[in-house]
Amino acid sequence: DIQxxxxxxxxxASVGDxxxxxxxxxxxxxxxxxWYQQKPGKAPDLLVYAASKLESGVPSRFSGSxxxxxxxxxxxxxxxxxxxxYYCQQYFSSxxxxxxxxxxxxx
Amino acid sequence: QLQLQESxxxxxxxxxxxxxxxxxxxxxxxxxxxxxxxxxQPPGRGLEWIGSLFYSGMNxxxxxxxxxxxxxxxxxxxxxxxxxxxxxxxxxxxDTAVYYCARDGSHRDGSNAxxxxxxGQGTLVTVSS
Numbered sequence: 001d002i003q004x005x006x007x008x009x010x011x012x013a014s015v016g017d018x019x020x021x022x023x024x025x026x027x028x029x030x031x032x033x034x035w036y037q038q039k040p041g042k043a044p045d046l047l048v049y050a051a052s053k054l055e056s057g058v059p060s061r062f063s064g065s066x067x068x069x070x071x072x073x074x075x076x077x078x079x080x081x082x083x084x085x086y087y088c089q090q091y092f093s094s095x096x097x098x099x100x101x102x103x104x105x106x107x
Numbered sequence: 108q109l110q111l112q113e114s115x116x117x118x119x120x121x122x123x124x125x126x127x128x129x130x131x132x133x134x135x136x137x138x139x140x141x142x143x144x145x146x147x148q149p150p151g152r153g154l155e156w157i158g159s160l161f162y163s164g165m166n167x168x169x170x171x172x173x174x175x176x177x178x179x180x181x182x183x184x185x186x187x188x189x190x191x192x193x194x195x196x197x198x199x200x201x202d203t204a205v206y207y208c209a210r211d212g213s214h215r216d217g218s219n220a221x222x223x224x225x226x227g228q229g230t231l232v233t234v235s236s
Contacts, residue, residue, distance in 0.1 A: 049213075095144075097211070099156065
């Protein structure tokens with residue numbers, strides 16, 4: 001099984017900040033990496049897939065990068081609606097999937 | 108527009124079997140384009156993939172399970188109702204969670220290769236002692 005390690009687990013930031021979240025896979029996953037945003041009481045929303053492709057409708061302040069085992073999600077200028085929990089997910093071993101532990105972004 | 112809707116009992120007694128169903132509307136469950144997935148989230152915790160179903164309209168489909176749950180999980184399909192279901196046996200308090208269904212198109216080619224881009228709203232199942 002591929003294990004996903006996400007850091008930090010929580011992050012305190014302010015509106016306008018540039019923030020970066022990191023995800024490391026236990027083996028190479030060839031950019032088969034997605035990022036999700038989840039707000040309280042809601043299902044997760046897909047933000048980024050294939051490590052760097054933005055899902056339709058996702059603001060351009062979100063970007064993904066990385067290769068091999070290490071990947072990052074960057075928000076260039078935090079907006080009030082971005083305070084949420086973010087998860088990475090590998091799908092290299094699809095249909096076997098796995099998620100990182102999550103990063104809770106707080107003011 | 109594809110939509111997914113979970114339905115479940117809300118409350119299940121410990122040691123019994125948890126059953127939740129996902130109803131698919133706006134598209135057919137009989138497709139090679141997507142796997143159909145169950146994911147859960149215990150209160151205040153992270154996401155856990157439970158298992159996936161591939162159903163092309165032939166036989167009963169193929170299933171894939173999280174190794175940590177494999178001995179207790181069964182995912183099945185009812186194509187006549189355009190639904191797929193999750194059964195989890197011998198439940199305990201640790202199985203209390205919001206159960207989500209989602210689709211997975213990550214095996215597709217090119218720009219269509221997206222993982223879980225459509226989710227249901229989730230259904231909370233509480234295991235009581």
